[in-house]
Amino acid sequence: MKLILTSEVSGLGAPGDIVEVKGGYGRNFLLPRGYAILWTRGGEKQIASIKKARDAREIRDLGTAQEVAAQLKALRVVLTTKAGESGRLFGSITTADVAAAVKTAGGPQLDRRRIEIAPAIKSLGSHRVTVKLHPEVTAALDVEVVAA
Structure with missing residues (x-):
């Protein structure tokens, strides 16, 4: 299952990352809690705004x-x-x-x-x-x- 992370998940990735996870983990944990959204071509447009917000919060170097x-x-x-x-x-x-x-x-x-x-x-x-x-x-x- 291909997902776009909307918040940081320990051991998986940061907001805006596209990850491949097992179906049950995605359907039963990540999606219901709002940690991720389904990957679509239209969803890739959201990645830019998620990464922009992450860069504003993150310590750069x-x-x-x-x-x-x-x-x-x-x-x-x-x-x-x-x-x-x-x-x-x-x-x-x-x-x-x-x-x-x-x-x-x-x-x-x-x-x-x-x-x-x-x-x-x-x-x-x-x-x-x-x-x-x-x-x-x-x-x-x-x-x-x-x-x-």
Whole structure:
């Protein structure tokens, strides 16, 4: 099955890429969730607009990605949230929360889809978050979660 990706899918590709996948994966996962559209000749026109939007969000070159990684390393990010008596959070910290906290801390604007929170953050304290800035550059970011 030939599809055009509309959002980034880990291990498959980026928005605007044309991919060939098995039928069940495409019909049951990618298409219903809006991660892809069926490939058609008319759909190829949409690829240009998808790639244009992706290029506007993406960090262009390796040097810029390394500069942003250095900024993130020097940044102190503090997230304030509600927590119970034992230090357990009501809910969890999401990638959108981390992206907003980085922006308010004076850091660069990050795409939430590039942020990876390996074990879910559900407790107070210091946690490590990774940010994929470029295919060759991954930055580690320390996030301090405090009670409100």
